[in-house]
Every structure is written in structure tokens, then in C-alpha cells.
Amino acid sequence: MTKNRIEAFSDGVFAIIITIMVLEFKIPHSSSIKELVHLLPIFISYLMSFVYVGIYWANHHHLLHTVEKVTSAIIWSNMGLLFFLSLIPFTTGWMGENHFDTIPVVVYAVNLLLSGVAFYILQNVIMSGITHRTKLIEALEKQKVKGIASIIIYSLAIPCAYFSTIVSAILFALVSIMWIIPDKNVEKALED
Amino acid sequence: MTKNRIEAFSDGVFAIIITIMVLEFKIPHSSSIKELVHLLPIFISYLMSFVYVGIYWANHHHLLHTVEKVTSAIIWSNMGLLFFLSLIPFTTGWMGENHFDTIPVVVYAVNLLLSGVAFYILQNVIMSGITHRTKLIEALEKQKVKGIASIIIYSLAIPCAYFSTIVSAILFALVSIMWIIPDKNVEKALED
């Protein structure tokens, strides 16, 4: 079954994206505790992106579960998602390194926005190819609202950053909380 | 079934190659938008190579699907392909870093050419070991013309770079468009 390979390849890319960000923690040459304090903004941005990539992985995991046949359209919309996610280590590092300055926060928000749009496209491509109905598919259909809400919130976070990057950060956190809270429909569908 | 492992290993290498290129985006220490502008040629070269590696992954995915028995010849011609693909992050970075200068573009074209030849060899090794006939195999046989066309276009891109690297870039883009457009025969074969 060819679905395994698109999952394996995506899992590899997800695993690398999530782990490669650690390389941004440049090892300090002094052993003072102050060095860790300096790394704090990088740590916070890493934690945020770890959670985001984790959310995408979990959703991708559920979504791919519904695929019946791997078509070229699925392969390439999946590649699109992975492309935007692969930029996250860079935008995360830039944001952390510059202590959540306006421009890097805007670029980070744009990165999340584009990833959100790419996921939405992948979801629609996959859903349009489905011929049967299962509880999981219905649960994921309902979850689309969440995807659209995320895209809107990311879009809001962009202008917000010009006034207050803290507001943008709160918006980012809001989206991740929205996704971490287990979706009852999906949970139920998986239980059956 | 041992085929799983050659797929898993290849998927790992593909995933790392495609993601390792992001490490070329050195994080700027200033938060100015100009920094991103400076990264533009690196970004373009990354996007190009991401698409190329993606194409190779998709074709590899279809090709391995037809393998019945993993022989030493398949293992080593697969290693050959992975070797040339593993040089892509380097040649991509060199080309981007030097704003598509002649020599790096030539070297990039040579890299793509050798990868194309390695894929062609792998395809022939796999096809020669096939004892049955399926629609997918027939579709991949027909696709060989595309492989040869790619090799010819890459070969043309090498001398072209000495006159105009833009022409070479157009030739690169041409090949990738040729591969991204879904192959009707393959699509049909996968649908059955």
C-alpha cells in the first residue's frame, strides 16, 4: 500500500523540522547560568514552534488516515505543506534571535499563515477524492472551521505585530490551545 | 518483505536532503527586512531544489512500487541515485550564495544531469528484473522518454550557462514543469 510511503516521508520531514530547530541553541563557551538566560527568547520560540509542528503532525496523521488512493494532487499539495513547514526553523530562529522584534514576528506569522493555507488545500484535495463516509471523515470535515479560524487569526497577528508583538504572541498561543484541546468528534471517531 | 527497508532508508535520505537545505538560510543577527532580501537568491535556489527532490521522491515512490525482489544491483543503483541527490544541498547552496554565477550554475546542472542518469540506471535495473506486466510498469516504461528528455535538457543547460544563466534556469524550470504535470498513464495505472 503506497500510503505508507507518503506517511514515512512526511514523518521523516516532520521529525527533522522539529529537531533541527535545536541546532539554533548555539552552545555557549562559558558555563555561567547567564548564558541560559540569554538563550531564553530562543527557548520560548523553540517551544512555540515545537508545539505548532506537533499540532500539524497530529492533524496530518488523522488526515492521511482517510486517504484511499495517493494521487499526484495529494503528493504535491503535501509537498506544499512540507515546504512551508520546512521554513519554520528559520523563521523561529530569526524571531528568537531578535527577541520577538516586529519584522521577524510578522514573517513568522506569514509562515504560519501559509502553512495553514497549505494544510487547508491538502485537506480539500484529500477530502475531494474520498468516496466513502466514515465517522473520522465527518469529524475532520467539521474541523475545517478550526482551520479557517486559525488562518483568520494568523492574518490578524500580522498587522497586530506592528503595534504590539505581545498581542501577536497571544494570538499564536490562542491558535495552539484551540488545537491542543482534544476534538471530541475526532476522539470519538478514533475510538470506534 | 524486504522492500520496506529500501523504501524506509531512501525516504529517510530524501527527507534529510530536502530539509538540510534549510540550514543554508543562516539566521541574520539584525531584524531588518533587508536581511530577507539578501536571502532571496538562496530562497529561490532552495525552492527549485525542493521541487526537484520532490519530483525524484514521487518518481522513486512509483518506481519502487514495481520492485518484486530487492537484489544487490537494485541496492547499489539506488545508492548511486542517493549519492548524487545528497550533493544537491551543497550545489544549491553554492548557486544561491553566489547569485546564480556561471560556474555554480554549471555545477548544479552537472549535479542534476548525474542524478538524472543515476535514476535512469536504477529504472533500467529495476525494470530488467520484472517478470510480470502491470499497467503501472507499462506507464513507467513510457515515462522513460521523459527521463531521457530531462537528461538532454540538463546537458544543454551546461553550455548555455556560459552565455546566459537565465536560459539555464529556464531549462531547469522546464524540466520540473514537465514532471509536475501529472502523467495520465501513471495516474490511470494507480487508479486501478
Place this chain on the structure above:
Amino acid sequence: MTKNRIEAFSDGVFAIIITIMVLEFKIPHSSSIKELVHLLPIFISYLMSFVYVGIYWANHHHLLHTVEKVTSAIIWSNMGLLFFLSLIPFTTGWMGENHFDTIPVVVYAVNLLLSGVAFYILQNVIMSGITHRTKLIEALEKQKVKGIASIIIYSLAIPCAYFSTIVSAILFALVSIMWIIPDKNVEKALED
């Protein structure tokens, strides 16, 4: 079966964590044997962490074996474990680079402690969802004592480091020996 993907993703992260640490061995520009002597503390810290991550992988391997249904709680407590493990390359490198100085040793112990707690949580989340009884599950239940003992020893290693980092290092070694010695109950359970 969706369990495969959480295993595949985790295996990817484990593999990258364990291998990324090698990047800390900065290649010396001279070919003198002295260069290797300078790298000795980094080598020792790498060896230690390699063994630790290896132990976590082996335990994770057994633990995931018992999962019946992948729930959101399992996904996120697994992410928690991977997050703390992903910091090990950094804390390892910092400790090695600074020749086992007090603060880096403390931070390393905290990292191991948090990883231990995260594993304990994951174990409880998984165990609470199990409806059947197998020998492996009973063996893993008994193994929880070992997990708690590890957490206590790591906690002791933190204050110890302020007096003697060698004592902390001995405590670290103690935990790893405790885990490498094959657990008779688990071995028997796997044999059946």
C-alpha cells in the same frame, strides 16, 4: 493501524537526536593527535547521552507495543517526552564543552529529570487506556519502580553537582547501568 505513525515519527526524532550530537565534534583543522585529546570530554558526554537516548528508545519501543488506540493524550504526552529529549544534544554539548563544570552538569541533570518525569507521565497515560492484560504489560507495570528510582537519583544528582560533579556523574552512570541490565520480566514477556 495508526500506531505505526506515532512509532515512525518518534523513531525519526530519536534517530535525529542521537545523531545530531555528533555535530558537536567540530572538526579540528590540524591533524595532531592532541586535537583528539581536547575532544575527550565532548566524547565522554556524547557516549553518556547516546546510551541514555538508547535506553529511552528501547523502553519507548516496549511501551508503545502495548498501546491499543492512539489518543490525543498519548500523542501529546509523547510530544512532551520528545521535547525534553530534544534538548539533550544541547545540554550534552554544553556539559562536554565546559569539562563537566557545575552549572552545565546541573542543567544536564535537570534535563534528564524532566525526561524521566515525561516518560513516567507517558507510561501512565498509556497504561490507563489499556483494557486487556498481557505479560508485557505486567512486566512494564513492575518496571515503574525503576522509573521512580531514576527520577529520585536524578534529583539527588542536582544538589550533588554543587559539591562534586564526579558524584553526579557516578549517579548518572548508576541509572544507565540499572536500565541496561536486561529486565527478566520484560525479557520473559517478549519471549512468549
Place this chain on the structure above:
Amino acid sequence: MTKNRIEAFSDGVFAIIITIMVLEFKIPHSSSIKELVHLLPIFISYLMSFVYVGIYWANHHHLLHTVEKVTSAIIWSNMGLLFFLSLIPFTTGWMGENHFDTIPVVVYAVNLLLSGVAFYILQNVIMSGITHRTKLIEALEKQKVKGIASIIIYSLAIPCAYFSTIVSAILFALVSIMWIIPDKNVEKALED
């Protein structure tokens, strides 16, 4: 079946080891062809190690195929092999960076020797746990001679490096040729 995970984890580590070496090709800031000439020794050492890691992967692939039950002994002797292989990117880079100087060549030979010993141990651990007989197992038993021969040749390459590193390099090449030539017994066993 738990064998899948030890294969998946090992495949991940193999894939990363083989690809991480490319990071040693530091991207030159000039676009002159001379830059590539300077990278030649690094390229040669990369090619050598790529082939070696490829050989280990292929042999590991066949060997794991014979495993019936994954025991702690298998897990830890596999970890031992992966540990020594994980040092190859470092020893390769050091050897290439210093144009095949005596000490780096000696260290590289020691690395290969220890990897060879670790593979031999893994092979014996796996073989001792086998209860049935297949053609593949018999073929791998016969192949042990090759493993011992490799260990002897690596041992010879160490003192040789003090007189002529070229002789050592020839010995390295000899071992890899010995392994790339398909083993008739293994090929036959796989065909059945």
C-alpha cells in the same frame, strides 16, 4: 511485530549518518572553480564513507531479516554498531580536511575496525538466537569469513598509515570492493 521498529530506528540513523557528512562541504563564498578543487579531498573521503555506510546498511538489511525475536542483547549490540558508525562523519571530515594525513587516516581505520567488530558481535548475537535454518542464514554464516577478513585488513591499515597512507587507502578500497561484489550465496538465498 517489533522487528519493524529496530529496523526503522536503524534506517533513520543510517540515513542521517550518510547525509550529515554532506554538511562538511562548507559552501565557498567565491564562485571560482578552484574552490571545488580545494574540496576534492573532502569529496573523496565523503565518497569512500558513503560507500562504507551503504555496505553496512545493505548487510544490516540482510542480517536483521533473519531475526525472529528482538531481545535486549540485539538492541544493545545494534546500538553499539550505530555508535561507532555515528563517528564516521567526524573521522571522515577530519581525514578529508587534513588531506589524508597519517593520524586522521589511523583514526579513520580505527573507526572502521571498531565498526567491523561491532557488526561481527551483532551478527553473532543474532545468529545465536536463531532456532530455524534458512538458506539466507547459511549464506550469512559463510559471509562471516568476509567480516573477519575486513577486520584483519583494517588492522593492517593502521600500522601501514605510518609508512604510506596511500597503502592504507588501497586497503580500505579493497575491503569495499570485496563487499560490493554481490555474494552469490546471499543472492541465491534472496531469490528463493
